[in-house]
Amino acid sequence: MGLFDVLKRAFKEPSKSNEVKVAEPRRNFDEEFTIDPILTKKLSNGLLPGEVLLIDWISGKRKSVKHSKYFERTYGIExxxxxxxxxxxxxIAEATPAESLSSLKLPELKGALKAKQLxxxxxxxxxxxRINENFTEGEVGSLVGEGIAMKITPKGEEVLNEHYYIVLAHRLDSKDGVYNVANALRQVKQFDYRPKNGDISWGLFQQAYIEHAQEFNYGLMTNDLRHMAGQLEREKNFKRALFQYLRIFIMDTSGLNNSPRLDHPKYMMFDIPASDTINRIVESLEMEDDALITEFDYAWSKTIVGLKYHYLTPEECLRCLFCSMDGNHEEVEELIYNEYNRLKREMSEKTFREKYGLDFPMD
Structure with missing residues (x-):
């Protein structure tokens, strides 16, 4: 069984459904504002993906509002x-004066209320x-003036419903080229039904993780895990989010990165951010230490199979976790340095490379 098959079995953890189809993601199209070709292709209704976003974005804003630069730079529309x-x-259409009040800024609204001693x-x-209850229609019109806002028509609502995944993929863009509007468009084409937004993003994160694991890009793998954990938190699936954050902690203490060289401890972070999130989730779940240890053991077993090396034994890594959760970062540093020094004593650079396929840490 190859690495791909092992990882596919070991790390498959779909967000909502049992089986998630994935499309091959394309990345790095935002470099120097290059437009991903799929964003320049019209949808079945004749609109461009950026125009679907514009329908949602302009709602409640004035027609003359300054547009965000990403419409041109990322989505290629004027x-x-x-x-x-x-x-x-x-x-979209012009809203009524009463509907346009939302386009006014807080000081403008407060000024109008203050003038009436409200x-x-x-x-x-x-x-x-309060303004709608105490102002006449004419007064509201005068207050809004030329600041009439735009609103979505029923026809516009139908478009947003049909292409429901576009707005959310823009809002939750992972910023690393994995989950974005372009890849969401590709992903949806793989389904013969309307997939949930969570299934779209999860499939893309999962596919990216497998690809990065095949390339031994451990830093990118950790980013993928972080995206999965964040999604599970948003879905309030805290126990499964904990599983992902434990995997992140294990990866962060391994000494592995995107290069073929093991990190020297002096380049590692000992105040590990994942531990703060783990602490918060453990407290919210009212989880006892024994239960956390069980969760850690499971996360270790599922993560270690994809790692070429780890500075720590599972017992040492667990100890680091509890120390980190208690804010004792000095002991985390000491444990990792101890293992680094042991490695230097017991193994030569050549032997280490032959055994693990990694270059020795550079001091």
Whole structure:
């Protein structure tokens, strides 16, 4: 059985469904603002993916608002030109003065309320509600002036519903070329049904993890795990998120990175961020130490099979975890340095390379 098959079996952990199809992700299209070709292809309704985003983005904003640069740089559309098209084709329309109050800034809303000696406390929605209750239609119109906002029409809502995955893929873009609108578009084409947003992103993260594992890019593998853990947290699936964060901790203490050389301890981080998140999840789950140890043992067994080397034994890594959760980063440093010194005493650079396929740490 090859590494790919081992990892596929060992790390398959779909977010919501038992089987997740994946499309081959394409990465690094944002370099120097190069537009991913799939974003320049029209959807079945004749709109570009960036125009679907624009429908959602412009809602509640003034027609004259300054557009975000990513519409041109990432999605390859001219927002002002696309906006006219969306109005002409009735995907968006001008809102009423009352509906346009949301386009005003807080000081403007508070100023209007203060002029009528009304309360100015509360959230923006409270201020808007207070104005609608105490101002005439003409007064609201005067207050809004030329700041009429745009709103989504029923036709626009249908587009957002049909291409539901586009807006969320933009908002939750992983920024590393794995989960974004372009790859979500590719991923959805692999399904003959409407996949959940969680299945789309999970499939992409899982595929990226397998690819990075085949290439022994451990730093990128850790990023993929972090994305999976974050998704599980958003889904409030905290126990499974804990499993992923434990894997991240194990990876962070291994000494492995994206290069074929094992890290020297002086280049490693001993205040390991994952431990803070683990602490928080353990407290929220009211998990006892014995239960955490069981979870750690499972995470270790599923992670270590994909690693060429680890500075620590499972017992030492567990000890590092508890020390790190207690804020005792000095002991984490001491444990890893002890193992590094033992490695130097017991193994030559040549033997280490032959056994693990890694270069010896560079001091």
């Amino acid at each position: 927002p002002s030109k696309s906006l006219k098209k969306l109005v002409r084709q009735e995907y 309360k100015v406390s509360g959230k923006k929605a409270d201020l808007i509600s």
